[in-house]
Amino acid sequence: MQSDASSNEPIIEINDVTKIYGSDVRAVDNVSLTVNRGEFFALLGPSGCGKTTLLRMLAGFETPTEGKVIIDGDDMAEVQANKRPVNMVFQSYAVFPHMTVAQNVGYGLKIDGVAKKEISARVEEALELVKLGGLGSRMPDELSGGQRQRVALARALIKRPSVLLLDEPLSALDAKLREAMQLELVRLQKTVGITFVIVTHDQAEALSMADRIAVMESGFVRQVASPAELYEHPTNRFVGDFIGQINLFSGSASPAGEGKVNVSAAPLSDQVLDGTATGSVCVAVRPEKVNVSRDKPADSNLLSIQGSVADIAYYGGYSNLYVDVGAADPVLAEITNAERGIGPGYAQGETVWVSWRPEDTLLFAE
Ligand SMILES: Nc1ncnc2c1ncn2[C@@H]1O[C@H](COP(=O)(O)OP(=O)(O)OP(=O)(O)O)[C@@H](O)[C@H]1O
Numbered sequence: 006m007q008s009d010a011s012s013n014e015p016i017i018e019i020n021d022v023t024k025i026y027g028s029d030v031r032a033v034d035n036v037s038l039t040v041n042r043g044e045f046f047a048l049l050g051p052s053g054c055g056k057t058t059l060l061r062m063l064a065g066f067e068t069p070t071e072g073k074v075i076i077d078g079d080d081m082a083e084v085q086a087n088k089r090p091v092n093m094v095f096q097s098y099a100v101f102p103h104m105t106v107a108q109n110v111g112y113g114l115k116i117d118g119v120a121k122k123e124i125s126a127r128v129e130e131a132l133e134l135v136k137l138g139g140l141g142s143r144m145p146d147e148l149s150g151g152q153r154q155r156v157a158l159a160r161a162l163i164k165r166p167s168v169l170l171l172d173e174p175l176s177a178l179d180a181k182l183r184e185a186m187q188l189e190l191v192r193l194q195k196t197v198g199i200t201f202v203i204v205t206h207d208q209a210e211a212l213s214m215a216d217r218i219a220v221m222e223s224g225f226v227r228q229v230a231s232p233a234e235l236y237e238h239p240t241n242r243f244v245g246d247f248i249g250q251i252n253l254f255s256g257s258a259s260p261a262g263e264g265k266v267n268v269s270a271a272p273l274s275d276q277v278l279d280g281t282a283t284g285s286v287c288v289a290v291r292p293e294k295v296n297v298s299r300d301k302p303a304d305s306n307l308l309s310i311q312g313s314v315a316d317i318a319y320y321g322g323y324s325n326l327y328v329d330v331g332a333a334d335p336v337l338a339e340i341t342n343a344e345r346g347i348g349p350g351y352a353q354g355e356t357v358w359v360s361w362r363p364e365d366t367l368l369f370a371e
């Protein structure tokens with residue numbers, strides 16, 4: 006989702022930041038990235054890749070071993086967590102069980118010595134913002150999981166931070182509630198205009214919510230881009246494979262002049278493709294870009310391979326066809342079931358052709 010509110014003015018600058026735990030755990034490895042003011046930014050990657058560690062360094066709960074964190078123009082090296090213009094919502098969304106919703110939300114202001122009258126006005130405003138208006142006198146155990154989550158959000162928002170850091174804020178919710186909360190979080194972020202940095206290991210969550218995403222692996226940032234850019238133009242195999250589904254063929258490439266390479270990746274051979282990667286490479290294509298036909302496609306520009314239908318999975322609106330082409334893995338083609346009652350129209354064991362356009366082919370250096 007592209008935000009109108011986000012600017013190109015950086016609010017967070019992470020410069021060559023490394024975090025080493027003990028003597029040898031490189032949790033975050035030489036990471037540089039910029040988050041813009043008003044942006045909804047996601048840190049995405051598998052378990053243990055360093056997402057929480059990076060977020061905690063922004064919050065001030067961890068100190069970088071090397072490198073610099075700048076927030077709102079100020080170097081954070083000497084700035085304590087409670088003095089930073091950020092607020093963090095933890096994965097466990099801890100709310101105080103013995104306090105009412107209103108007391109929970111107003112707690113931070115009370116600690117800061119804000120006048121009672123102002124606290125109650127701001128609490129009511131914050132509760133309205135997260136759609137909990139009128140529930141201030143409830144106790145946390147009288148709320149649903151999603152409502153408790155929103156209490157934690159209201160508590161973080163009430164202090165009007167420049168940046169809100171959210172560590173897997175929705176992971177405790179069931180799938181349906183989670184999807185509803187994803188939309189609500191985006192709405193909320195656009196309403197308040199605060200910069201959000203959210204940590205998630207759920208790619209669908211990151212794709213649907215964020216303006217930009219940093220994909221992490223083993224402490225490294227592998228690519229920073231918009232959701233559509235990451236999906237359609239991943240710059241390396243890890244990102245292509247981690248985001249969405251993808252067909253991969255390993256092989257080798259040699260220069261063919263003018264920004265082109267000659268690629269052989271079984272069962273594809275001698276394909277001239279756009280690209281610069283040579284040596285060991287990986288050819289890839291997304292399943293929805295792959296066509297299936299009974300006859301060999303007439304268009305000789307297409308990359309086409311003959312195979313046989315190994316499996317068919319019907320999902321209502323679309324079907325996944327797995328076509329055995331003699332490679333390590335079958336080729337996955339996602340077919341839209343546009344015609345009512347027909348399904349994909351192929352039978353297991355049937356001989357078919359899979360094909361796709363050269364411009365839909367991705368090429369990764371290995
Ligand atoms: N306090 C610590 N001491 C030592 N090692 C740690 C510490 N905290 C994290 N690590 C290690 O640093 C690496 C990154 O951890 P981190 O919690 O940042 O990952 P993550 O991406 O948030 O994972 P998850 O998705 O499971 O929450 C892991 O290998 C982890 O074991």
Ligand SMILES: [Mg+2]
Nearest residue numbers: 056057058204
């Ligand atoms: Mg984590």
